[in-house]
Amino acid sequence: MKIPLRILIVTGKNDYLCRKIISKMGKDQTVLFHSTIFGPIHSRRLGVSLGVNLMPDDGKVCSFDCLYCEAGFNSQGRGTTGLPLREQVYSQLEEKLSEMRANGAPLDVITFSGNGEPTLHPDFPHIIESTLALRDKYYPNAKVSVLTNSTMIFKPEVAEALKKADNNILKLDSAFEETLRLLDRPNSKEFTVEKVIEALRQFEGTGIIQTMILRGSHEGKNVDNTANEEIEALIEAYKKIRPRKIMIYSLDRSTPEENLIKVEKDELMQIGRRIESATDIPVDVN
Ligand code: SF4
Numbered sequence: 001m002k003i004p005l006r007i008l009i010v011t012g013k014n015d016y017l018c019r020k021i022i023s024k025m026g027k028d029q030t031v032l033f034h035s036t037i038f039g040p041i042h043s044r045r046l047g048v049s050l051g052v053n054l055m056p057d058d059g060k061v062c063s064f065d066c067l068y069c070e071a072g073f074n075s076q077g078r079g080t081t082g083l084p085l086r087e088q089v090y091s092q093l094e095e096k097l098s099e100m101r102a103n104g105a106p107l108d109v110i111t112f113s114g115n116g117e118p119t120l121h122p123d124f125p126h127i128i129e130s131t132l133a134l135r136d137k138y139y140p141n142a143k144v145s146v147l148t149n150s151t152m153i154f155k156p157e158v159a160e161a162l163k164k165a166d167n168n169i170l171k172l173d174s175a176f177e178e179t180l181r182l183l184d185r186p187n188s189k190e191f192t193v194e195k196v197i198e199a200l201r202q203f204e205g206t207g208i209i210q211t212m213i214l215r216g217s218h219e220g221k222n223v224d225n226t227a228n229e230e231i232e233a234l235i236e237a238y239k240k241i242r243p244r245k246i247m248i249y250s251l252d253r254s255t256p257e258e259n260l261i262k263v264e265k266d267e268l269m270q271i272g273r274r275i276e277s278a279t280d281i282p283v284d285v286n
Pocket residue numbers: 009062063064065066068069070071114115116117148149
């Protein structure tokens with residue numbers, strides 16, 4: 001039994017193998033994970049990572065609808081399976097960790113990502129607690145990471161749960177309202193850049209801010225967060241938030257909006273160096 005949806009945030013070579021292709025959008029395909037526990041995969045950003053998908057197996061649930069989402073647009077629907085119960089997450093995760101340990105498999109990180117935004121799960125705080133306990137039991141040196149779009153950090157219980165994770169990786173793609181609305185397409189009108197930057201300050205010194213860097217267009221509107229004023233505004237936002245680290249990256253594979261252009265590594269490195277020297281915060285470029 002799963003939680004009905006009415007109750008209602010990695011990439012790597014093998015990541016693709018763990019996803020089931022269920023939707024065709026344009027000439028290429030975006031893909032969904034088809035289970036609650038997936039991998040382990042080798043992630044560019046995180047190392048050997050065992051994934052936890054708290055969203056449906058056959059649909060997507062997210063409070064954003066990013067133009068670049070590898071799971072596709074929200075319009076594909078929420079699927080039929082509902083959200084996994086916390087007991088199911090626990091038992092499936094324990095089974096996998098126990099099997100991996102018995103086989104001597106390495107593990108660097110347990111990562112919450114998948115077919116949408118993990119913090120939307122109503123039992124997210126409990127699931128973080130039990131995941132930390134399982135980590136301590138089976139792989140005490142592994143980290144627990146959460147990839148989140150930052151839309152739920154206004155809820156104290158979600159923020160507190162994120163703070164317990166080793167790596168809370170929080171999305172901020174632009175410091176301009178117009179760009180963020182065009183690129184990330186938040187479901188709620190209440191969500192604003194100003195509010196989220198303010199709320200992100202609670203992760204000062206502990207959180208990791210992750211920013212997707214790209215160029216392109218959507219429905220005739222240009223989007224380009226490599227522009228000088230975009231980077232300057234991001235620098236000011238990072239200075240206010242003062243995270244432990246900043247991660248910048250660009251497109252890795254198919255996106256539901258086809259008119260997006262990957263920013264190549266050399267340019268990303270230049271942007272990273274500029275941010276690092278202006279903020280004095282370490283920047284990872286992936
Ligand atoms: S935050 Fe954006 S990229 Fe992440 S799952 Fe939601 S729509 Fe996809």
